[in-house]
Each structure stands twice: as C-alpha cells, then as structure tokens.
Amino acid sequence: MEGLRVLFVDDEDDFRETIVKRLNARKIQAMGAESGVRALEIVKDNDFDVIVLDVKMPGMDGIETLRHIKQMKPEIEVIMLTGHASVEFGLKGMQLGAFDYVMKPAPLNELLDTINQAWSKKRGLH
Amino acid sequence: MRVWDTSHLLDTVPAGKQAAEHVHDYTDSEANRKRIRHHFRQLQTRLVLGLLLGFLLPNALLTAYFHFQFTHTLKNSALLNLEAVAENQKNTIDLYLQERVVNLFNLFHSREFSLQPNQESMDSYLQSLKRFNDGFIDVGFFNARGIQIGYAGPHPQLRGRDYSDQPWFKELRAGSRNYLISDLYTGLRNIPHFTIAVRQVFDGTPYSMRATLDPDKLYVFLRAISHGKEVETTLVNARGQYQVVDPARSPFPASSSYVPPGSPAAGVEEIELDERATLVAYTWLKETPWALLVMQPASVAQSGMYRTRLVLTISLAAISLLVSLVIFLTIRKVVADARRMAEKGQQLQEMLAHASKLASIGELAAGVAHEINNPLAIIMATSGVIRDMLNPEFDLDHSPEAICKELSTIDTAATRAKGITKRLQEMGKARMPVSVQCDLNALTAEVLERLQRVEFKGKHLEVVTRFAADLPQILAEPEPLRQVVGNILVNAADAIADKGTITVSTAMQDGMVSLTIADTGRGIPAGDLQRIFNPFFTTKGGGRGTGLGLSIAASIVKYLGGTIKVNSIPGAGSSFTVLLPVK
Numbered sequence: 001m002e003g004l005r006v007l008f009v010d011d012e013d014d015f016r017e018t019i020v021k022r023l024n025a026r027k028i029q030a031m032g033a034e035s036g037v038r039a040l041e042i043v044k045d046n047d048f049d050v051i052v053l054d055v056k057m058p059g060m061d062g063i064e065t066l067r068h069i070k071q072m073k074p075e076i077e078v079i080m081l082t083g084h085a086s087v088e089f090g091l092k093g094m095q096l097g098a099f100d101y102v103m104k105p106a107p108l109n110e111l112l113d114t115i116n117q118a119w120s121k122k123r124g125l126h
Numbered sequence: 127m128r129v130w131d132t133s134h135l136l137d138t139v140p141a142g143k144q145a146a147e148h149v150h151d152y153t154d155s156e157a158n159r160k161r162i163r164h165h166f167r168q169l170q171t172r173l174v175l176g177l178l179l180g181f182l183l184p185n186a187l188l189t190a191y192f193h194f195q196f197t198h199t200l201k202n203s204a205l206l207n208l209e210a211v212a213e214n215q216k217n218t219i220d221l222y223l224q225e226r227v228v229n230l231f232n233l234f235h236s237r238e239f240s241l242q243p244n245q246e247s248m249d250s251y252l253q254s255l256k257r258f259n260d261g262f263i264d265v266g267f268f269n270a271r272g273i274q275i276g277y278a279g280p281h282p283q284l285r286g287r288d289y290s291d292q293p294w295f296k297e298l299r300a301g302s303r304n305y306l307i308s309d310l311y312t313g314l315r316n317i318p319h320f321t322i323a324v325r326q327v328f329d330g331t332p333y334s335m336r337a338t339l340d341p342d343k344l345y346v347f348l349r350a351i352s353h354g355k356e357v358e359t360t361l362v363n364a365r366g367q368y369q370v371v372d373p374a375r376s377p378f379p380a381s382s383s384y385v386p387p388g389s390p391a392a393g394v395e396e397i398e399l400d401e402r403a404t405l406v407a408y409t410w411l412k413e414t415p416w417a418l419l420v421m422q423p424a425s426v427a428q429s430g431m432y433r434t435r436l437v438l439t440i441s442l443a444a445i446s447l448l449v450s451l452v453i454f455l456t457i458r459k460v461v462a463d464a465r466r467m468a469e470k471g472q473q474l475q476e477m478l479a480h481a482s483k484l485a486s487i488g489e490l491a492a493g494v495a496h497e498i499n500n501p502l503a504i505i506m507a508t509s510g511v512i513r514d515m516l517n518p519e520f521d522l523d524h525s526p527e528a529i530c531k532e533l534s535t536i537d538t539a540a541t542r543a544k545g546i547t548k549r550l551q552e553m554g555k556a557r558m559p560v561s562v563q564c565d566l567n568a569l570t571a572e573v574l575e576r577l578q579r580v581e582f583k584g585k586h587l588e589v590v591t592r593f594a595a596d597l598p599q600i601l602a603e604p605e606p607l608r609q610v611v612g613n614i615l616v617n618a619a620d621a622i623a624d625k626g627t628i629t630v631s632t633a634m635q636d637g638m639v640s641l642t643i644a645d646t647g648r649g650i651p652a653g654d655l656q657r658i659f660n661p662f663f664t665t666k667g668g669g670r671g672t673g674l675g676l677s678i679a680a681s682i683v684k685y686l687g688g689t690i691k692v693n694s695i696p697g698a699g700s701s702f703t704v705l706l707p708v709k
C-alpha cells in the first residue's frame with residue numbers, strides 16, 4: 001500500500017494517534033485531524049486518496065464534514081466510522097457519496113481492507 | 127437570549143427505571159380514562175337536563191295552559207249551546223201557546239158563533255179546535271157571571287156549573303189582558319189540566335170561552351221539539367212547580383229541585399242535581415209565567431270535548447315523548463362518539479408518550495454504546511499497536527518504556543469506560559430517596575469549597591457568592607443535590623476559557639428556593655440549548671465530557687419536584703437556575 005495517502009479524522013486523541021501510528025507502520029502516509037474543521041483545513045492544502053471520518057464529533061460532525069469534503073474534492077473516497085447504534089449515519093454518509101462505513105470498534109484489518117477497496121476504486125481498478 | 131425549562135424532560139430517565147415508570151403510566155392512563163368517562167357522563171347528564179328544562183318543561187307548561195284554556199272554552203261553549211237550544215225551544219212553545227189562544231179567539235168569529243150556543247155549536251167548536259190541535263180536551267162558553275152555559279167534551283157534568291170562584295175566571299176578569307193560560311191544576315174535574323181562556327165583550331157584556339189542554343199532549347209536543355242525548359226538557363212556574371214534565375217521572379203535583387231566578391230572562395249554569403253535575407238552561411216564556419228548563423248531565427254535554435281533549439293530550443304527550451326519545455338517543459350517541467374520540471385521543475397521547483420514552487431509551491442506548499465504544503476502540507487500537515511493536519516486520523520502537531506508554535493509554539481508556547458505567551449507575555441510584563432537611567446555602571458552599579480546592583485549580587476564576595440569609599431548609603437527599611450543584615459548577619468553570627467570574631446566589635422565588643449559578647463563559651449556541659439536558663450530549667471534545675452531568679442534574683431536580691431554567695447569551699455567558707420546592 002505504498003503511496004496511499006490517508007487522513008484519519010476523530011476527536012479521540014488516543015484512538016486517532018494510535019491508528020495513525022499503525023497505518024504509518026504499514027507504509028501508509030497517514031495523518032490525523034481532531035475535528036471536522038481541522039480536517040477541512042488539512043484537505044484544502046493536501047491531497048489524499050482516502051479519508052476516514054468519525055460521524056460523532058463535537059462541533060462540526062462527520063456528516064457535515066463529508067458534505068464539505070465532497071464539495072471541495074469529490075475525487076477523494078471517504079469511509080465513515082460509526083458506532084453500532086448510529087449505523088444510520090453511516091448509511092446517510094453513503095447516500096452523500098461516502099464509499100463505505102466501518103463500525104467502531106473495528107479490528108484494524110477490516111479498516112485496512114475497506115481503505116484498500118476505496119483506494120482501488122479511486123484508481124479505477126475495479 | 128433563550129430560556130429553557132427542564133419540565134419537558136419527563137422521560138429522560140435511565141433504562142433501569144422503566145418497569146416502575148411503566149406501572150406508573152398504566153395507573154395514570156386508567157385515571158385518565160376514568161376522568162374522561164366522568165366528564166362525558168356529566169356532559170350527558172347536563173344535556174339531558176337541558177333537554178328536560180329547555181324542551182319538556184316549557185312543553186308541559188304550554189300543554190297545561192292549553193288544557194285549561196281548552197276546558198274552559200269548551201265548557202262555556204257547552205253552556206252556550208244549551209242556552210241556545212233553550213231559547214229556540216222557548217220560541218216554539220210561545221208560538222204554540224199563541225196559536226192555541228188564537229184558535230180560541232177564532233171561535234168568536236166563526237159562522238156558528240152565538241151568544242146562546244146549542245150543543246151542536248159547541249160540538250162543532252170542539253171539532254174545529256181539535257182540527258188545529260189534538261191537545262184540546264174540551265171547550266166551554268161562560269156568561270158574565272161565570273156560569274158555563276155551553277160545553278162540549280168528555281165531562282158533560284160540568285155544563286151549567288158556576289166558575290165564578292175559580293181562580294182562572296177571577297184572574298181573567300180582573301186581568302188587563304183578554305186571555306190567560308193557567309198553571310196546571312185539577313179544578314172541578316179533579317184531573318190535572320191547563321186552561322186557556324179568552325174574553326170578548328158583546329154589547330157591553332163580557333163573555334168567556336175557555337178550552338182545556340191535555341198536559342200529556344203538551345209533553346209529547348215538548349218531547350218532539352227537544353233533541354240531544356239525555357236532554358230533559360220541562361216547564362216550571364215561578365215557584366218551581368212542574369207544569370209539563372215526563373209524567374212517568376213526576377206525578378202531579380211535583381216541584382223541580384231547581385227553581386230558576388226571576389231575572390235575567392234567560393240563563394245557564396252548572397248545578398249538582400241528584401249528586402250529578404248537570405247543565406241547566408232556563409228561559410222565561412212570554413205568554414205565561416213559566417220557565418223552560420233544559421237539562422243535560424255535564425258529562426254527556428262535555429263528552430265530545432273530553433274525548434277531543436284526551437286525544438289532544440295523548441297526542442301531545444306521545445309527540446313529546448317521541449321527540450325526547452329521539453333527542454336523548456341522539457345525545458347519547460353523540461356523547462358516546464365524542465367520548466370514544468377523546469379516549470382514542472388519550473390513547474394516542476399515551477402511545478406517543480410511550481413512544482417518546484422508547485425513543486429516549488433508544489437515544490440513551492445509542493449514547494451508551496457510542497461512549498463505551500470509544501474507549502473500546504482505543505483499547506483495541508492500542509493493543510494492536512503493541513502487537514505491531516512486537517512484530518519485527520514493522521520495525522517499531524519496542525522498548526519497555528514505549529510499550530508501557532501504550533499500556534497506560536489502554537489503562538486510561540479502560541478507566542474512562544468504567545467512569546461511564548459508574549455514572550450510569552449513579553443515575554439509576556439518583557432516585558433512592560433518603561430525604562433530610564438540607565440547608566442549600568451550606569451545601570452549595572461545601573461543594574464550591576471542594577471544587578475550588580481541586581477542579582478549579584490552574585484557572586483564573588473569581589467566585590462570587592450571594593447567599594440569602596433567611597433561606598428556608600428544603601427536604602432532599604444531600605448527595606444527589608451535591609451532584610446537581612457540582613455538575614452545574616463544573617460546567618460553569620469549563621465554559622470559562624481562562625479568566626472569568628462565577629456568581630453563585632440563592633433566593634426565594636415564587637415560593638420556591640432558587641440557586642442560580644452564572645458564568646461569564648462562552649455561552650451556549652441557541653441550537654444546542656434544547657439538547658443540553660439530553661444524555662451524552664456534550665460540547666467538550668477529546669473525551670473530557672460524558673454528556674451525563676446535566677442529564678443527571680435534570681432528573682434529580684425533577685425528582686425533587688423542581689425545575690432547572692437556563693439563560694444563555696452566546697459569547698457572554700450562561701446562567702442556570704435550580705428551583706426547588708420548600709417542603
């Protein structure tokens with residue numbers, strides 16, 4: 001997965017930093033953002049292949065952030081990160097153009113699989 | 127500025143309370159149904175009473191009025207009718223008597239008349255009279271001295287008899303009129319009869335002609351001209367003695383129990399006769415001082431009226447009953463329909479309340495899941511990192527220090543999860559009541575002191591207290607109340623970024639004890655104001671807030687019978703006022 005650029009957006013510092021660390025360990029160029037607003041700032045100045053977006057964040061939530069990302073850079077694939085009881089936000093995200101959703105807490109492999117599929121789609125490898 | 131009241135948070139309760147809440151609701155809805163039934167029973171009673179008062183009562187009064195008017199009018203008309211009959215018959219009788227008098231006068235002018243009539247003449251007189259009327263019995267001719275000088279009839283022994291002492295003769299001679307009709311008397315022949323006598327003067331000498339009339343024949347005539355059911359027609363003189371009456375009923379001499387008054391000339395009244403209400407009309411004859419009496423039992427005279435009245439009354443009663451029945455049934459149906467609608471509405475409301483409660487539970491469950499999942503995700507991710515560290519393939523720092531650092535991240539996440547479950551348990555326990563008299567001032571001061579010692583450290587907070595001196599004690603559980611005060615104070619401190627003031631004041635407000643905690647922090651956006659009491663709603667990022675503080679505070683305050691009000695101006699600060707009843 002070399003060359004894959006991922007932005008991981010979650011307000012949980014420990015979670016976000018750990019996941020970014022694990023993605024980086026797998027040769028993925030991963031960055032973290034602690035809020036929707038911060039994510040938009042980063043996306044404006046950087047290019048990403050896949051963005052993983054937590055739906056439940058204080059301030060601007062994941063759905064709102066998704067909307068802005070899709071307006072700004074529609075080519076980026078977005079994966080929504082949802083809780084068990086908020087699957088409907090994942091589905092809503094897919095209606096708004098997200099590639100897929102992953103339910104928290106998910107094993108890293110599942111997340112990696114989904115990220116990989118999203119990347120393949122972006123590269124037109126289907 | 128927005129003001130938000132927690133009284134809408136009826137159903138924001140922890141899941142553990144559901145069974146008890148449900149039983150409570152059931153009793154409530156049963157009470158509601160009872161209330162609705164009671165209300166509609168009252169409504170129906172009121173409507174039916176309205177029907178009785180508004181329709182039946184006036185109807186009954188009107189019916190009674192018409193009943194009396196009708197009876198009065200018809201009784202009058204029965205009397206008038208009888209009076210008219212009497213008047214009519216009187217004229218016929220007067221005419222009859224006049225004719226008899228004329229019959230007698232005509233004898234003076236007949237061809238056979240002579241002042242010394244022989245038997246043949248007298249017989250022809252009688253024949254001529256009988257031709258006019260078969261009531262004539264005999265005829266006699268009298269000279270000035272009252273000697274019957276000519277006679278024809280069934281009592282020839284009367285011929286030559288002296289009548290000068292007979293009342294009728296004396297009256298005729300003395301009277302101003304030249305004829306008379308006597309009362310019924312027996313006279314010389316000792317048989318009841320009437321005398322009709324006329325007087326005529328020839329060459330200065332008065333002569334009299336008289337004929338007798340058979341009372342039975344007169345009665346037959348009377349019977350012939352009278353009509354009507356059970357109508358009795360009689361003739362009486364001024365003393366009430368019967369002149370013409372049913373011979374079977376009253377043999378001569380007999381008197382009527384009713385004596386008509388001398389004036390007016392005619393009248394009608396209702397009297398008791400043989401213990402029976404009887405209508406009697408009288409009218410005085412012109413030709414003779416007799417009165418014609420026409421009597422009819424009142425019940426017979428008025429029977430037609432009574433029948434009509436009965437039919438009318440029954441019809442009116444039947445119509446009233448029918449209309450009432452229709453109205454009553456309509457009222458019952460309409461009320462029953464309305465009650466069903468109201469009950470259905472009530473049911474819907476209960477279902478809605480239940481549904482919104484379920485929705486709350488759903489929200490709560492979703493919140494719990496999310497909040498627990500976050501630390502779980504951290505734990506999983508971090509344990510994954512450790513696994514990555516131990517995997518040489520990833521070439522990560524796997525020194526004991528690095529691994530320890532990851533393990534403490536796991537510890538922190540686990541502690542956080544435990545904190546959430548602990549707070550949920552507290553929320554469940556919040557309603558375990560051990561109420562004591564609490565001094566809100568002292569309690570608030572105590573909480574404030576503890577917070578200032580630990581949580582508020584490192585911030586430039588100015589805390590101003592304005593405690594009301596004569597605040598009454600309240601009945602409450604101190605620990606949950608401390609939690610309420612603490613949660614709001616912590617929020618106030620969190621709202622202040624670095625430097626600011628928190629003002630804590632107590633007062634009496636509308637008969638309740640109030641505690642107001644105001645801060646000069648960032649304030650609450652209008653859009654969030656509605657949600658701040660929802661479980662797990664938080665604006666504190668980075669896992670610092672559980673979103674349960676205000677939710678717990680609201681349910682405790684609600685349990686204590688109070689409310690929480692919020693004023694907030696974004697950018698200027700917020701003020702939370704807890705109102706608690708004095709018990």
